[in-house]
Amino acid sequence: MTWNSSGSNNQSNQTAPYGFFDFLKKQVEIYVFVDPLCPECWSLEPYLKKLTIEYGRFFTIRPILSGRLMTLNKDNFGKPKRLKEIWEKTANRTGMSCDGDIWIENPITHPLYTSIAIKAAELQGKKAGRKYLRKIQENVFLDKQDISKEDVLLKCAEQSNLDIEEFKSDLYSKTARKALQCDLKLTKEMGVEYIPSLVFFNENGEEGLKLSGLYPYDIYVKVLKQMLQKDPTPATKPELVDFLSHFHFVGTKEISVVYDWSYEKTAKEMKKLQLKQLVEKVPVKHGTFWRYIG
Secondary structure, three states: OOEEEOOOOOOOOOOOOOOHHHHOOOOEEEEEEEOOOOHHHHHOHHHHHHHHHHHHHHEEEEEEEOOHHHHHOOHHHHOHHHHHHHHHHHHHHHOOOOOOOHHHHOOOOOHHHHHHHHHHHHOOOHHHHHHHHHHHHHHHHOOOOOOOOHHHHHHHHHHOOOOHHHHHHHHOOHHHHHHHHHHHHHHHHOOOOOOOEEEEEEOOOOOEEEEEOOOOHHHHHHHHHHHHOOOOOOOOOOOHHHHHHHHOEEEHHHHHHHHOOOHHHHHHHHHHHHHOOOEEEEEEOOEEEEEEOO
16 A cells, blocks of 8 residues: 655644535545445445545545456456455455355456446436445445346446436446546546545645555545645534434444444444334344434
């Protein structure tokens, strides 16, 4: 993993409360280079959620599909046991479940189709695209679905509340393929050789700072503050029920990271909500996810 910086190291030590003007213009744009089949990119989810909750008023996230995994693991697609081993190790290390049995039971056939589908979803808006990417990740890492099959891609579109007819049309359009090519070109231009990678830009777009690989949460905060050249106060976290009603389906790991709780504390709090019939427990191969039903 590398930490490449071309930005300024000057940082104000002043801590100021956020106000109305913080919401008018986002001062930082974060390019998040991911691959839908990358378990480490999936493991980044808890940190992106926490960063967005605490400091989202200062930045926008722009997911970029790198295609790196398809290139780097081209040979491994013919070695299902090797891919299974990689996924299982990542799940145990990061706490974000990914079931490596998929490579034995239901291997991905055409990963390129998945990336095109994500770009097709983005044509309905950035939020729609991010929600669709999340559903793709849930289906592949938790449910062992071949996310390159059309019926699975359409199911993810329905789960994301996309306009299905529009999505079907865009799925086979030149526009979606061209958008993917733009992402791949950007990946090459920015010298992204490892996924996930985050590249932070300030509002002028003149300074860039790249983090390659997974880092502790505090590092992402430190880099954001460096780009802002100030030390803003993190926003107050939402009540747990509000967090769950917003995201609908989250892992114990995600809750623990966002709220700075131990797994034991998280399990205890979720048990309370389960008894109130506000959430449904969803056991997965490595750990537990929770579905909001309140």
